[in-house]
Amino acid sequence: xxxxxxxxxxxxxxxxxxxxxxxxxxxxxxxxxxxxxxxxxxxxxxxxxxxxxxxxxxxxxxxxxxxxxxxxxxxxxxxxxxxxxxxxxxxxxxxxxxxxxxxxxxxxxxxxxxxxxxxxxxxxxxxxxxxxxxxxxxxxxxxxxxxxxxxxxxxxxxxxxxxxxxxxxxxxxxxxxxxxxxxxxxxxxxxxxxxxxxxxxxxxxxxxxxxxxxxxxxxxxxxxxxxxxxxxxxxxxxxxxxxxxxxxxxxxxxxxxxxxxxxxxxxxxxxxxxxxxxxxxxxxxxxxxxxxxxxxxxxxxxxxxxxxxxxxxxxxxxxxxxxxxxxxxxxxxxxxxxxxxxxxxxxxxxxxxxxxxxxxxxxxxxxxxxxxxxxxxxxxxxxxxxxxxxxxxxxxxxxxxxxxxxxxxxxxxxxxxxxxxxxxxxxxxxxx
Amino acid sequence: xxxxxxxxxxxxxxxxxxxxxxxxxxxxxxxxxxxxxxxxxxxxxxxxxxxxxxxxxxxxxxxxxxxxxxxxxxxxxxxxxxxxxxxxxxxxxxxxxxxxxxxxxxxxxxxxxxxxxxxxxxxxxxxxxxxxxxxxxxxxxxxxxxxxxxxxxxxxxxxxxxxxxxxxxxxxxxxxxxxxxxxxxxxxxxxxxxxxxxxxxxxxxxxxxxxxxxxxxxxxxxxxxxxxxxxxxxxxxxxxxxxxxxxxxxxxxxxxxxxxxxxxxxxxxxxxxxxxxxxxxxxxxxxxxxxxxxxxxxxxxxxxxxxxxxxxxxxxxxxxxxxxxxxxxxxxxxxxxxxxxxxxxxxxxxxxxxxxxxxxxxxxxxxxxxxxxxxxxxxxxxxxxxxxxxxxxxxxxxxxxxxxxxxxxxxxxxxxxxxxxxxxxxxx
Numbered sequence: 135x136x137x138x139x140x141x142x143x144x145x146x147x148x149x150x151x152x153x154x155x156x157x158x159x160x161x162x163x164x165x166x167x168x169x170x171x172x173x174x175x176x177x178x179x180x181x182x183x184x185x186x187x188x189x190x191x192x193x194x195x196x197x198x199x200x201x202x203x204x205x206x207x208x209x210x211x212x213x214x215x216x217x218x219x220x221x222x223x224x225x226x227x228x229x230x231x232x233x234x235x236x237x238x239x240x241x242x243x244x245x246x247x248x249x250x251x252x253x254x255x256x257x258x259x260x261x262x263x264x265x266x267x268x269x270x271x272x273x274x275x276x277x278x279x280x281x282x283x284x285x286x287x288x289x290x291x292x293x294x295x296x297x298x299x300x301x302x303x304x305x306x307x308x309x310x311x312x313x314x315x316x317x318x319x320x321x322x323x324x325x326x327x328x329x330x331x332x333x334x335x336x337x338x339x340x341x342x343x344x345x346x347x348x349x350x351x352x353x354x355x356x357x358x359x360x361x362x363x364x365x366x367x368x369x370x371x372x373x374x375x376x377x378x379x380x381x382x383x384x385x386x387x388x389x390x391x392x393x394x395x396x397x398x399x400x401x402x403x404x405x406x407x408x409x410x411x412x413x414x415x416x417x418x419x420x421x422x423x424x425x426x427x428x429x430x431x432x433x434x435x436x437x438x439x440x441x442x443x444x445x446x447x448x449x450x451x452x453x454x455x456x457x458x459x460x461x462x463x464x465x466x467x468x469x470x471x472x473x474x475x476x477x478x479x480x481x482x483x484x485x486x487x488x489x490x491x492x493x494x495x496x497x498x499x500x501x502x503x504x505x506x507x508x509x510x511x512x513x514x515x516x517x518x519x520x521x522x523x524x525x526x527x528x529x530x531x532x533x534x535x536x537x538x539x540x541x542x543x544x545x546x547x548x549x550x551x552x553x554x555x556x557x558x559x560x561x562x563x564x565x566x
Numbered sequence: 567x568x569x570x571x572x573x574x575x576x577x578x579x580x581x582x583x584x585x586x587x588x589x590x591x592x593x594x595x596x597x598x599x600x601x602x603x604x605x606x607x608x609x610x611x612x613x614x615x616x617x618x619x620x621x622x623x624x625x626x627x628x629x630x631x632x633x634x635x636x637x638x639x640x641x642x643x644x645x646x647x648x649x650x651x652x653x654x655x656x657x658x659x660x661x662x663x664x665x666x667x668x669x670x671x672x673x674x675x676x677x678x679x680x681x682x683x684x685x686x687x688x689x690x691x692x693x694x695x696x697x698x699x700x701x702x703x704x705x706x707x708x709x710x711x712x713x714x715x716x717x718x719x720x721x722x723x724x725x726x727x728x729x730x731x732x733x734x735x736x737x738x739x740x741x742x743x744x745x746x747x748x749x750x751x752x753x754x755x756x757x758x759x760x761x762x763x764x765x766x767x768x769x770x771x772x773x774x775x776x777x778x779x780x781x782x783x784x785x786x787x788x789x790x791x792x793x794x795x796x797x798x799x800x801x802x803x804x805x806x807x808x809x810x811x812x813x814x815x816x817x818x819x820x821x822x823x824x825x826x827x828x829x830x831x832x833x834x835x836x837x838x839x840x841x842x843x844x845x846x847x848x849x850x851x852x853x854x855x856x857x858x859x860x861x862x863x864x865x866x867x868x869x870x871x872x873x874x875x876x877x878x879x880x881x882x883x884x885x886x887x888x889x890x891x892x893x894x895x896x897x898x899x900x901x902x903x904x905x906x907x908x909x910x911x912x913x914x915x916x917x918x919x920x921x922x923x924x925x926x927x928x929x930x931x932x933x934x935x936x937x938x939x940x941x942x943x944x945x946x947x948x949x950x951x952x953x954x955x956x957x958x959x960x961x962x963x964x965x966x967x968x969x970x971x972x973x974x975x976x977x978x979x980x981x982x983x984x985x986x987x988x989x990x991x992x993x994x
Contacts, residue, residue, distance in 0.1 A: 157600035157934075158930055158933075158934045159930055160930060160931060160934060199851070199852070199858075199862065202851030202852040203850065203851040203920060205851075206850050206851045206920065206924045207920050207923045207924060207927070208923070208924075208927045209923065209924055209925070209926065209927020209928030209929065209930075209931060210927065210928070210931070211928075211931065226931060228927055228930060228931075231927075254865075255862075255865040256865070257865075258865040258866070259861060259865055259867075259868055260868075261890075262820070262865075262866070262867055262868040262888065262889070262890060263868040265819040265820040265888075265890060266820050266868055266869075266888045268819040268820070269713075269714055269818050269819055269820050269990075271712070371817050372712060372815070372816050372817030372818070373708065373709070373711070373712040373817075374708040374711075375705055375708050375709055375712075404649075405652075414654060414669060414937070415654065416648075416649055416652050416653070416654050417645060417648070417649060417654055417656075418649075419641070419642070419645035419649065420642060420645050420646050420649045420650075425642070428698070428702075429642070429698070431698060431701070434701060434702040434705045434706075435702070454705060454709075456701055456705065457701075457704065457705060457708070458701075487649075487650050490650065490651065490652050491649065491652040492652075493652065493671075494603070494651070494652025494653065494670070494671050495652065497601075497602045497603045497671055498603055498669060500601070500602070501598075501600075501601045501603065501934065501935040501936055501937075502934060502935050503934060558817075
């Protein structure tokens with residue numbers, strides 16, 4: 135029997151989602167803001183993620199550094215994530231200590247300091263985070279493919295931002311970004327776990343009702359026109375391994391095609407889990423591309439990714455090519471599989487299987503209170519909570535004809551960005 | 567101690583069902599009625615400790631081949647059964663053990679147990695699959711050569727554990743995996759896979775008695791008279807002086823740093839004091855004292871933290887960080903200053919109290935899921951901690967003193983006898 139959810143909106147626009155679960159003496163508390171790289175302009179890429187870092191740098195009531203210790207002392211954990219459409223903060227703590235998490239999030243919605251010294255200090259930390267990413271061939275390839283996939287839409291930039299922008303963004307720009315988007319009307323507070331709903335609502339009202347509701351506008355961006363022809367990007371770098379990444383424009387999460395696309399992804403590259411915390415996944419050894427590419431000895435691995443986003447983003451297929459094969463040989467085999475999906479209806483059983491997999495993944499994710507808290511707010515950031523509630527039903531409604539139609543309309547060669555990481559070989563590795 | 571934590575609700579003798587199958591396999595079960603799913607995990611004594619150095623990777627490759635075909639089913643049939651049920655199962659090898667873990671909806675537990683038994687007892691190591699897997703491993707090695715973090719920690723372990731199973735990569739090396747033959751895998755399986763020392767854990771929406779019967783039926787008759795016992799490990803010695811190495815990898819932007827010493831083994835009387843000390847040194851809050859100095863004060867790194875890895879025969883105590891190459895020496899110096907301070911004066915009463923509270927408070931969080939409980943039960947058995955360990959745990963943690971933390975730090979950490987390895991762009 136599904137556990138009921140309590141939902142309400144405070145006068146200042148803040149949305150609350152609560153779900154009592156008494157299996158373990160834990161509470162997971164999340165605050166979601168509708169701001170991410172989608173809200174960034176050229177010259178300030180990476181600003182949303184950097185703001186997220188600054189949100190850990192203190193307020194007058196909770197100076198920098200004390201919260202890490204205060205939360206660790208309870209045995210709880212906290213963290214934050216910035217993505218294309220959203221930024222989120224969470225604390226999962228023993229139930230009798232969660233009030234600290236509630237207080238600190240309400241406090242830093244408005245009271246973060248953005249001390250200039252802390253800003254400079256965090257500039258080096260964020261640049262260091264980016265430099266760590268740049269060590270990875272797949273990050274470099276992914277960044278190039280993403281930027282080739284859009285001409286105008288802010289989705290063209292990596293969430294971490296460009297090196298150049300990270301060197302130039304100012305303290306005042308960061309603060310301005312923070313004050314613009316960290317508003318009750320732009321946020322969702324989600325709480326799951328071992329608490330009493332009435333008492334929790336009363337406490338959240340106390341903490342948040344005094345915050346004035348200033349933000350109303352939701353950013354609406356003009357749609358990016360479809361690509362007119364295939365784009366190819368080549369990234370050269372060290373190593374011996376060739377990687378191939380294909381990106382097709384994906385449907386927005388709120389587009390009915392998103393669910394057919396989810397089934398398509400499952401058939402092609404294996405099921406993707408919505409669980410951000412725990413639960414694990416299901417392997418993809420029987421997916422069509424694994425069979426063709428890996429069992430066919432063209433590649434050593436293949437993965438697909440279909441993020442749920444406000445605007446159309448990309449559906450990516452990432453392939454590690456075998457050393458004795460070329461990217462073009464792999465590409466030809468992928469095209470053959472796509473042709474097959476476009477021209478032959480899939481079996482009902484294949485669709486049913488994708489649904490059973492999704493159901494199992496939900497069951498695994500439900501064991502974990504942090505994941506339960508995550509689910510409560512996540513879908514609000516790109517669609518609505520109903521999106522999440524209806525997820526399995528929507529999948530069940532997908533027909534083989536839908537899958538075929540989506541394959542035909544979404545996987546046209548002209549709409550594809552093809553990225554290849556070409557290894558330049560290993561220069562003699564040296565020890566000193 | 568948090569008053570709200572009900573210690574009796576943590577896994578203990580009242581709800582961990584421990585039994586032995588008729589062939590000696592140990593079974594541990596715990597019911598979790600709140601979950602619709604089930605997790606199995608376990609191990610057998612067939613890890614890379616049995617690999618001759620020139621065949622490093624043999625145990626690992628053998629374990630990965632288990633699911634690639636059996637006397638009854640092909641690779642695709644095995645995975646079709648699993649993936650159609652939304653279930654998962656996997657095998658892998660570490661130094662001591664081959665481990666397995668899987669999960670499924672509770673109704674599919676019989677499938678999971680059937681496949682685990684089948685893959686363990688009757689693998690056929692088909693040649694085409696062997697070559698495919700070998701090619702995947704070769705690509706994995708080529709990618710590892712490019713991974714600054716992995717290269718630094720691999721070299722660190724070689725320096726710390728020379729000519730020792732702990733110093734060799736469990737998955738082997740290009741030159742050791744390339745020549746491995748099907749016959750060698752078959753022999754390895756025949757010689758080392760058997761019920762002796764094997765442990766199976768099942769957690770989730772199950773009835774322990776029913777599970778005991780199901781597991782006995784599938785695993786209880788397995789015998790292997792040829793199963794060989796593990797040989798004792800060679801002795802391990804601390805470094806007599808610090809060593810500094812840099813691995814140059816072209817085209818990289820950042821350097822990864824690993825530095826440290828030997829650490830206590832898991833059953834060492836020092837273990838809990840060292841573990842709490844490690845928490846203070848490089849984990850608590852935002853990565854402890856090291857994180858505070860390297861990230862928060864100097865802004866040199868996105869991450870800088872410590873870890874204490876305690877295994878059966880020995881352990882390592884290490885600091886790791888990802889830093890810009892120009893800051894590498896500065897980061898090493900800062901870390902050494904912290905290590906000297908940590909081994910020369912007691913931690914403060916507040917620091918110890920904080921870490922003790924953290925250890926005790928985080929237990930419910932680490933034990934909330936089936937997977938978390940399964941891991942905890944495996945540790946009970948692997949290190950023979952006793953079924954009541956998690957219930958005694960708060961008392962054990964509270965009993966550690968500042969003097970014991972300093973004593974453990976001094977016994978293991980020595981700022982003048984460190985292995986220091988970095989990997990990244992060539993040094994100027």
